[in-house]
Amino acid sequence: MQAGFSVDELKKRLQNSKYKLTHQRQDVLEVFLDRSGEHLSAEEVHRILRDKDYDIGLATVYRTLELMCSPEMGILQKMEFGEKKARYELKKFEPNAHQHHHLICKKCDKVIEFSEDMLEELEEKIAKECNFKIIDHQVIFYGYCQECQ
Numbered sequence: 726m727q728a729g730f731s732v733d734e735l736k737k738r739l740q741n742s743k744y745k746l747t748h749q750r751q752d753v754l755e756v757f758l759d760r761s762g763e764h765l766s767a768e769e770v771h772r773i774l775r776d777k778d779y780d781i782g783l784a785t786v787y788r789t790l791e792l793m794c795s796p797e798m799g800i801l802q803k804m805e806f807g808e809k810k811a812r813y814e815l816k817k818f819e820p821n822a823h824q825h826h827h828l829i830c831k832k833c834d835k836v837i838e839f840s841e842d843m844l845e846e847l848e849e850k851i852a853k854e855c856n857f858k859i860i861d862h863q864v865i866f867y868g869y870c871q872e873c874q
């Protein structure tokens with residue numbers, strides 16, 4: 726489902742920015758490439774790297790994730806999932822590609838993706854009534870998944 730970033734594509738992309746694909750950044754990136762479509766917290770990324778015997782601190786993981794979300798890098802997308810729990814996922818490769826919508830289970834924290842959009846009409850209305858040029862939107866639905874209902 727996730728149209729792909731590869732390490733090579735990212736290296737190419739980073740050559741044009743002031744950032745380098747350092748070893749640590751590449752390690753963090755590979756966690757996401759190995760788990761495409763997943764939504765990971767900084768703690769989870771940290772734990773996965775520690776399980777692979779990488780010596781990396783949580784603060785470094787956090788800084789790396791934030792940097793990868795910056796407009797300059799634009800590799801990851803950050804979502805605030807309530808109670809200060811941020812999750813990160815790989816962005817789609819195409820610039821300005823619409824990112825899918827998310828359904829979050831309040832009980833088990835499961836994240837379900839929903840890719841149908843149907844918000845074009847609302848965007849048009851907002852653009853007209855507020856004279857606001859919309860470039861993207863994010864929608865999160867909170868509730869209970871099938872198992873938790």
Ligand SMILES: [Zn+2]
Nearest residue numbers: 830833870873
């Ligand atoms: Zn659930």
Ligand SMILES: [Zn+2]
Nearest residue numbers: 764814825838
């Ligand atoms: Zn997602």
Ligand SMILES: [Zn+2]
Nearest residue numbers: 826842844862
């Ligand atoms: Zn949408």
